[in-house]
Amino acid sequence: xxxxxxxxxxxxxxxxxxxxxxxxxxxxxxxxxxxxxxxxxxxxxxxxxxxxxxxxxxxxxxxxxxxxxxxxxxxxxxxxxxxxxxxxxxxxxxxxxxxxxxxxxxxxxxxxxxxxxxxxxxxxxxxxxxxxxxxxxxxxxxxxxxxxxxxxxxxxxxxxxxxxxxxxxxxxxxxxxxxxxxxxxxxxxxxxxxxxxxxxxxxxxxxxxxxxxxxxxxxxxxxxxxxxxxxxxxxxxxxxxxxxxxxxxxxxxxxxxxxxxxxxxxxxxxxxxxxxxxxxxxxxxxxxxxxxxxxxxxxxxxxxxxxxxxxxxxxxxxxxxxxxxxxxxxxxxxxxxxxxxxxxxxxxxxxxxxxxxxxxxxxxxxxxxxxxxxxxxxxxxxxxxxxxxxxxxxxxxxxxxxxxxxxxxxxxxxxxxxxxxxxxxxxxxxxxxxxxxxxxxxxxxxxxxxxxxxxxxxxxxxxxxxxxxxxxxxxxxxxxxxxxxxxxxxxxxxxxxxxxxxxxxxxxxxxxxxxxxxxxxxxxxxxxxxxxxxxxxxxxxxxxxxxxxxxxxxxxxxxxxxxxxxxxxxxxxxxxxxxxxxxxxxxxxxxxxxxxxxxxxxxxxxxxxxxxxxxxxxxxxxxxxxxxxxxxxxxxxxxxxxxxxxxxxxxxxxxxxxx
Amino acid sequence: xxxxxxxxxxxxxxxxxxxxxxxxxxxxxxxxxxxxxxxxxxxxxxxxxxxxxxxxxxxxxxxxxxxxxxxxxxxxxxxxxxxxxxxxxxxxxxxxxxxxxxxxxxxxxxxxxxxxxxxxxxxxxxxxxxxxxxxxxxxxxxxxxxxxxxxxxxxxxxxxxxxx
Numbered sequence: 001x002x003x004x005x006x007x008x009x010x011x012x013x014x015x016x017x018x019x020x021x022x023x024x025x026x027x028x029x030x031x032x033x034x035x036x037x038x039x040x041x042x043x044x045x046x047x048x049x050x051x052x053x054x055x056x057x058x059x060x061x062x063x064x065x066x067x068x069x070x071x072x073x074x075x076x077x078x079x080x081x082x083x084x085x086x087x088x089x090x091x092x093x094x095x096x097x098x099x100x101x102x103x104x105x106x107x108x109x110x111x112x113x114x115x116x117x118x119x120x121x122x123x124x125x126x127x128x129x130x131x132x133x134x135x136x137x138x139x140x141x142x143x144x145x146x147x148x149x150x151x152x153x154x155x156x157x158x159x160x161x162x163x164x165x166x167x168x169x170x171x172x173x174x175x176x177x178x179x180x181x182x183x184x185x186x187x188x189x190x191x192x193x194x195x196x197x198x199x200x201x202x203x204x205x206x207x208x209x210x211x212x213x214x215x216x217x218x219x220x221x222x223x224x225x226x227x228x229x230x231x232x233x234x235x236x237x238x239x240x241x242x243x244x245x246x247x248x249x250x251x252x253x254x255x256x257x258x259x260x261x262x263x264x265x266x267x268x269x270x271x272x273x274x275x276x277x278x279x280x281x282x283x284x285x286x287x288x289x290x291x292x293x294x295x296x297x298x299x300x301x302x303x304x305x306x307x308x309x310x311x312x313x314x315x316x317x318x319x320x321x322x323x324x325x326x327x328x329x330x331x332x333x334x335x336x337x338x339x340x341x342x343x344x345x346x347x348x349x350x351x352x353x354x355x356x357x358x359x360x361x362x363x364x365x366x367x368x369x370x371x372x373x374x375x376x377x378x379x380x381x382x383x384x385x386x387x388x389x390x391x392x393x394x395x396x397x398x399x400x401x402x403x404x405x406x407x408x409x410x411x412x413x414x415x416x417x418x419x420x421x422x423x424x425x426x427x428x429x430x431x432x433x434x435x436x437x438x439x440x441x442x443x444x445x446x447x448x449x450x451x452x453x454x455x456x457x458x459x460x461x462x463x464x465x466x467x468x469x470x471x472x473x474x475x476x477x478x479x480x481x482x483x484x485x486x487x488x489x490x491x492x493x494x495x496x497x498x499x500x501x502x503x504x505x506x507x508x509x510x511x512x513x514x515x516x517x518x519x520x521x522x523x524x525x526x527x528x529x530x531x532x533x534x535x536x537x538x539x540x541x542x543x544x545x546x547x548x549x550x551x552x553x554x555x556x557x558x559x560x561x562x563x564x565x566x567x568x569x570x571x572x573x574x575x576x577x578x579x580x581x582x583x584x585x586x587x588x589x590x591x592x593x594x595x596x597x598x599x600x601x602x603x604x605x606x607x608x609x610x611x612x613x614x615x616x617x618x619x620x621x622x623x624x625x626x627x628x629x630x631x632x633x634x635x636x637x638x639x640x641x642x643x644x645x646x647x648x649x650x651x652x653x654x655x656x657x658x659x
Numbered sequence: 660x661x662x663x664x665x666x667x668x669x670x671x672x673x674x675x676x677x678x679x680x681x682x683x684x685x686x687x688x689x690x691x692x693x694x695x696x697x698x699x700x701x702x703x704x705x706x707x708x709x710x711x712x713x714x715x716x717x718x719x720x721x722x723x724x725x726x727x728x729x730x731x732x733x734x735x736x737x738x739x740x741x742x743x744x745x746x747x748x749x750x751x752x753x754x755x756x757x758x759x760x761x762x763x764x765x766x767x768x769x770x771x772x773x774x775x776x777x778x779x780x781x782x783x784x785x786x787x788x789x790x791x792x793x794x795x796x797x798x799x800x801x802x803x804x805x806x807x808x809x810x811x812x813x814x815x816x817x818x819x820x821x822x823x
Binding site for chain 1: 796798802
């Protein structure tokens with residue numbers, strides 16, 4: 001019997017020991033065992049960082065929290081969004097105007113946060129349109145797209161929207177070289193070398209308003225511009241662009257643009273360009289491009305078509321631009337926090353060249369050239385090289401930095417993140433990603449003061465990582481803790497569209513930037529605002545019927561409208577009279593060929609509706625607003641053309657004739 | 660003997676549960692830098708004064724003149740048009756919320772000022788407002804009136820109640 005007892009005791013003790021390891025204790029085990037806990041943000045608590053992640057081919061910008069990976073908002077930028085009425089309301093339609101007319105979709109690749117003194121300042125995010133070349137500015141007080149500018153002489157804006165250390169300029173380098181807009185583009189495609197040019201736009205940004213316009217363009221030989229980064233600190237005043245297809249192929253680029261052993265990173269002295277512009281140099285070239293701006297007082301976008309751009313041709317200004325040879329179709333050309341090193345990532349290469357800004361300056365001063373590329377001096381590779389990271393992996397793409405002198409490079413082909421030291425170019429650590437990482441992000445990792453702590457890998461392929469959803473699977477982000485010597489994966493989460501690139505900023509920097517909670521009704525300057533229910537009305541102007549409507553929990557005024565006729569265009573101008581945070585109202589009407597509206601507190605928004613048949617059309621609030629949300633509804637009566645039903649409108653008074 | 664074994668077993672299991680649960684607390688549940696969300700719905704019903712309501716106003720800092728201030732009442736009428744009258748009628752009739760007729764007799768001025776500027780905590784705590792909510796089913800929204808706005812609206816309510 002005693003034996004049994006001992007046996008039981010022994011069994012219990014062993015079991016207890018096993019169980020004792022069920023939760024990590026202390027820092028030793030924390031590193032290996034508590035990944036989930038590190039990414040866990042309890043209900044009701046805030047995340048530590050905002051993560052602005054591009055939606056890629058969705059055209060939008062997604063906002064996640066880190067370390068939780070929770071999705072807070074999808075900001076419509078270049079693509080229409082029926083959910084928010086973006087591109088459907090009369091006020092937002094001008095925001096998607098271009099020289100080609102209204103373009104409802106694009107492909108957003110590189111969110112970039114504005115900087116002051118080389119540090120993230122929490123004011124704006126910029127995004128590029130890769131298809132119909134544009135740059136957008138998103139206001140981080142409203143989380144709304146505030147401005148979109150089109151780029152002339154460009155064929156697709158990939159090398160963008162990277163910016164200088166005080167957001168003086170946002171750049172846009174064309175991915176596809178094309179004949180300039182003001183020459184006859186009706187040329188054989190195989191005359192690329194002769195007729196196609198690569199333009200780089202320097203977009204000036206107003207310090208106070210954020211308003212963008214093209215300060216100047218630099219006209220370069222036809223190549224593909226891929227990515228770019230501004231110099232900072234010691235290299236402030238310079239910009240670096242990776243170029244591929246220096247073979248100038250116009251077909252089967254997969255093979256024909258991978259012929260040369262080395263392509264280039266192009267160094268642009270933009271301070272010099274500024275001097276030329278100030279001295280009145282450059283040519284004013286006729287073009288057409290749109291600038292679309294959102295006005296926060298009128299809640300309305302306006303689109304202006306500009307007709308001219310200033311162009312500096314590199315052929316005429318030989319001290320403006322220099323080429324640095326870089327192995328095999330470089331993608332990333334990333335500048336470290338001090339601005340001294342430029343890291344090239346040849347996406348078909350098996351090493352990482354690190355260039356030295358100091359050596360670049362010396363090579364330029366000493367004319368240490370290795371010939372020229374279409375008239376642009378080519379600096380000697382060895383003369384500008386700080387060193388090479390040997391055997392880092394396959395297919396380096398993009399590098400960001402922490403505050404401790406380390407660099408992190410993503411490798412698409414070998415599907416991993418590699419940490420290495422800028423000091424001695426030695427590989428320190430490597431971590432697999434699942435799968436095929438493109439860009440990566442370290443909070444502040446492109447600035448003078450990286451926040452570090454986390455690294456996020458943005459993966460193109462997830463295959464077996466999540467429950468299957470038919471042929472198309474989600475793409476993903478993977479979060480690593482980089483506070484220790486070794487990178488530790490602590491979370492992966494699915495993303496919208498293609499998470500091409502992202503930036504992150506500390507939560508406090510954004511949430512304390514003066515976030516807008518409501519539009520103050522007294523400051524609403526919308527020309528069709530209705531600021532009191534007593535002012536609600538319906539006005540006929542020819543075949544246009546303007547409905548001045550208010551919404552508040554839980555009714556519209558007016559909610560009965562009669563006298564609309566076939567052939568009319570009805571404009572519902574709805575003002576949300578709520579003055580409380582987080583109380584939008586929605587609006588929808590049956591048969592509307594566009595979308596719904598979401599109207600923020602104090603905002604006025606317009607939906608155009610062209611009735612297609614005679615009858616009674618319900619309208620209702622789409623955003624669950626109160627216990628009586630289902631009662632928030634009304635009717636529009638549509639009569640035949642020429643009908644003599646008088647135009648009437650009311651709320652609460654149109655009662656049955658016989659009670 | 661069996662009893663002893665069972666006792667040991669239970670004791671050991673309890674011990675393990677404690678050890679396991681306790682260890683997790685420090686390392687697991689809070690993420691460095693994560694901020695607690697503000698607590699907007701704290702209920703402290705016991706401290707609530709149903710005569711004064713809750714907010715920055717009290718009988719000392721809300722003093723009404725015997726006579727109506729016409730300018731103030733006119734301003735209050737304009738503000739009400741934008742922010743109040745979608746839901747309140749000037750008669751006794753309930754629309755979304757109760758009619759305003761007689762409200763200045765039913766309520767202390769400080770209560771009105773507090774309710775206009777700070778409705779959410781009062782809706783949670785005031786027994787009469789709770790009863791009202793059961794009728795109306797819509798929480799009165801915070802329409803972000805300034806202190807002056809609220810004072811002017813109260814003056815307009817007084818005018819509506821016949822103060823001259």
